[in-house]
Amino acid sequence: MEPILEVRKLTMDFGGLRALDHVDLDIRQGEIVALIGPNGAGKTTFFNCVTGIYAPTAGDILISPRGKTRKERINGLKPNRVTEKGMARTFQNIRLFQNMTVLENVMIGRHCRTRSGIAGAVFRSPQTRREEQDAVDASYEILKKIGLAHCVNEFAKNLPYGAQRRLEIARAMATNPFLILLDEPAAGMNPQETKVLDELILKIRDEEKISLLLIEHDMKLVMSLSDRIFVMDYGKKIAQGTPEEIKSNPAVIKAYLGEDIDA
Structure with a gap:
């Protein structure tokens, strides 16, 4: 199945600082994909590039929404135009x-x-x-x-x-999106609120046929919801795979999850 979002070698420099270093990521129709990593890994910068808040230094952001076979490059589009194309987002801080x-x-x-x-x-x-x-x-x-x-x-x-x-x-x-990007949707929630959120995300995917990409630090939520997980550290993608593959990946354990994984 062709990706509905395909990001190739996305790079973002702020002066002498490289916040994203040739990051690849793809999402297919009907997937829930998680983007995880330590604080400062570049996850929100990635979201900001994909949704038009930042113009990336290099790389390609391609979309093929809802069955369209022709890919469209959206680098440099303003956030309102990205939303019109069918990608919506939330933010870390409630807005x-x-x-x-x-x-x-x-x-x-x-x-x-x-x-x-x-x-x-x-x-x-x-x-x-x-x-x-x-x-x-x-x-x-x-x-x-x-x-x-x-x-x-x-x-x-x-x-x-x-x-x-x-x-x-x-x-x-x-906004009638084909893809919603959720930036730490469970941040600050109690267990009951997190459970309601978990059910809502699945409902959006299964009933509304909207794919989702989420940044999240709640590993139990990530492991229970995600079809695939991408892991970043210091602006680079260091791993990708299913939850089971990510839990046993030594590079991920060292960078982010710690030695003991209980999810």
Whole structure:
């Protein structure tokens, strides 16, 4: 099966510092892939290059979304254009609009799929009104799927921490992506919240047919969810494979997981 995302020899330099050094990674349709490594390994820099926040120094970022056979190079695209192409992401630190409602936060994710411009917003054309209603309906359906439909009119800041994390994922889902990149989605969660997140990630993959790439330090979550794992250290990819292969890889054990692996 052809990859839906293929990253070749991705390199990112910040002055004299090489944060990414010829990193290769690929994701196929229907996969949950994890990117792990110690703090400072370059994982978030990798996400930032793939999603357009940074323009990489060298390498290729190629996408073939949802069955398209022709690969498209997206190096240098702005983040909004990357989102329009079908890749959405969350961040390490929650970036919700805290003083907007839960529903409004998800509706913002629909913006990249609307057509009405400034004139439509000013004159309230029928197309604009239809798009707004479609955004409301689609956002509410997403909230039902992730278990937040009961608090559509709550301000985002009033949600419990775990629910805020799920709301960020809901906003990413609203962009209609073929791939969601999750940057440490379980950070700060208690065991019950992590369990709900685990179930949600599987639901997104199995029911919504969206592939996922996640950075995560919770090794039990990574090992239970991932089809494949890529491991980075000091800006380089040092290993890739199934969870079983990664758990027994000496380079990974030395770099990150420690001598005893209980997952």
